[in-house]
Amino acid sequence: MRLKSAIAAIGMLLVSVAHPWAADLFTTEQPPAPPPDERGIWAAIAYSAPDEKYGFFWGADKRQEAMDIALKHCERDKGKSCVVVSVFRNHRHWDDDDKTGFPYNHCGALATGKEGGKRVTPWGANSAPTRREAEDLALKACEGSGSRCSIREWVCT
Template structure:
């Protein structure tokens, strides 16, 4: 198992032989009004469930930059079916509210099943603290019936 600190990416592909448990991605789908500049320090997680490649990117000025770089790192590490599974951000300044509705979660985590089976079970989540992000990712993963462990975490 490979661990990386700081830069990485994660995503997942639903296959008939792959069971996938993922975080609710509605936060990543919040549309950005054309006349609003998104504020904060952005991070993204990508994961490829078919081969277990993951990675994170943090420190981006824009949401799109974080997701693009997360995908790039996942693919560069050999991920065959990388998908962005979590996007989060931190305040650069405490008056960063840009009124986009995208929350400030600060930390993200990826949990994967400890046992390798025919199916890949995983979970990704973001939260205000590292512990909350890790707990949520583990709960999501273990809802798939596996015993899971944190593969990676990052806080912006």
């Protein structure tokens, strides 16, 4: 009987070495808890740098929804390389803390430079608790290239 148990144990060891996933079949650990719901009113900015097209969306219940719709607006504006460049959210209630670590920033801004032409136009996007702070951060990011920049669009949720 001991020999059979030893052979079975060696077989399980060999299977778990050959196929690391096989070891998971014999564990008693609980699967990780799902992430908490991300509360808030979500917004996103999408931008296509080569053709300077952009899309905004605000008022979504979920982060992914805001991102998807911002991308869709950018692509509808004929953006050929649209990517989400900023995602932010507002409180539904001032004491709302969903423990995800994702900050509550009420406003977002997109700044673009004056270059154009053969070079890709410098740009910057950011979010912050206020419109002024979001605009300042977007301008700072854009002007890091040495170009003069201006706010192209802003939104607050």
